[in-house]
Amino acid sequence: MKYMFKWRLWVIVFLSTLGFIVKFIGGYLYCSKALFVDALTNIANIIALVATVYYYLKAYIPPDSDHHFGHYRLGFAGTLITIIIYAFIAGVVVCDLLHVREYTVKQEAPILALLGLLLYSSVVYLSRTVSEYLTVYGLFTVSEVLESIIVIVASALGYLYTYIIDYVGATIIALYILYELQHHLKYIIKLLSDIAPPVKLVNSVRMTVEKYGVKVKRIRLRLVKNGLYQGDIVVSFPPNTTVKEAHEISNMIERELKDKYNVDVVVHIEP
Ligand SMILES: [Zn+2]
Structure with a gap:
């Protein structure tokens, strides 16, 4: 202090x-x-x-x-x-x-x-x-x-x-x-009440994720304290993506969301 x-x-x-x-x-x-x-x-x-x-x-x-x-x-x-x-x-x-x-x-x-x-x-x-x-x-x-x-x-x-x-x-x-x-x-x-962020922020998060060429299946975000959100995002990758690639991209998504919007997420990958 x-x-x-x-x-x-x-x-x-x-x-x-x-x-x-x-x-x-x-x-x-x-x-x-x-x-x-x-x-x-x-x-x-x-x-x-x-x-x-x-x-x-x-x-x-x-x-x-x-x-x-x-x-x-x-x-x-x-x-x-x-x-x-x-x-x-x-x-x-x-x-x-x-x-x-x-x-x-x-x-x-x-x-x-x-x-x-x-x-x-x-x-x-x-x-x-x-x-x-x-x-x-x-x-x-x-x-x-x-x-x-x-x-x-x-x-x-x-x-x-x-x-x-x-x-x-x-x-x-x-x-x-x-x-x-x-x-x-x-x-x-x-x-x-675990309130969700404003729709505008959810949309920005969705667009950020989709930029990486993946499909967003579900987004769950909740307010933890003013200006900070936590949650998880379920995505599916194109069929020929390797596990290693998918993992790397997930990491990048998590990092970008944290830096840009102060959103802490875990990205879950589905085929
Ligand atoms: Zn403690």
């Missing part, structure tokens, strides 16, 4: 933890439910971040005796943990929102919310510079900043007018947690 990446990652974890603490204090001590719920989504985010990066790196371990196809699918563990932690937070939040009594939002709440936003904006900015690791998984997105802005407005108006506005803000953030949950669920269900 790149040293710079590690360094920035820890800064991100540190700043978002700080953001969480600030928001939690504002939410809990200064009685803004909106800020409290926002703080909980932040802690979920931090745990999800650490889990995602941890398993993302594990996924690159080469095949070994207990994982013959490589460790790519360990990458899903990050998403699974994200789902579990978000579901837990959703439960806590729903419970909190249901048991509501009239409350008074204190002046400090919107101020701490603003501080939280500043911290979080720097986290979002930093995570962009770490690039693909974090943005691919959409862990730190602009929506996080939007969330913070909603909370500032809700808690400020809650302080100035009525707690109900703050409560509505909390409900909006809670609904967003549910949205995030179903989004992550959809993503992982799709990836775990």
Whole structure:
């Protein structure tokens, strides 16, 4: 792992933890439910971040005796943990929102919310510079900043007018947690379903194979992780091909598909 990446990652974890603490204090001590719920989504985010990066790196371990196809699918563990932690937070939040009594939002709440936003904006900015690791998984997105802005407005108006506005803000953030949950669920269900590549890629694979003068009888490809496919292809060679020739051509096909499309296949030869 790149040293710079590690360094920035820890800064991100540190700043978002700080953001969480600030928001939690504002939410809990200064009685803004909106800020409290926002703080909980932040802690979920931090745990999800650490889990995602941890398993993302594990996924690159080469095949070994207990994982013959490589460790790519360990990458899903990050998403699974994200789902579990978000579901837990959703439960806590729903419970909190249901048991509501009239409350008074204190002046400090919107101020701490603003501080939280500043911290979080720097986290979002930093995570962009770490690039693909974090943005691919959409862990730190602009929506996080939007969330913070909603909370500032809700808690400020809650302080100035009525707690109900703050409560509505909390409900909006809670609904967003549910949205995030179903989004992550959809993503992982799709990836775990052995989904085939887009038809266009299958056709390109077929054309690449046919270029070698063989007949394609069957193609089976499945997504292993984003951008990587595994499968098998059944082909038949012209009658006068020797076993040696057929074997060499099969090897060439396998290599070309790997280099060109990141498709790992075994070519099975039929007469
Ligand atoms: Zn292993």
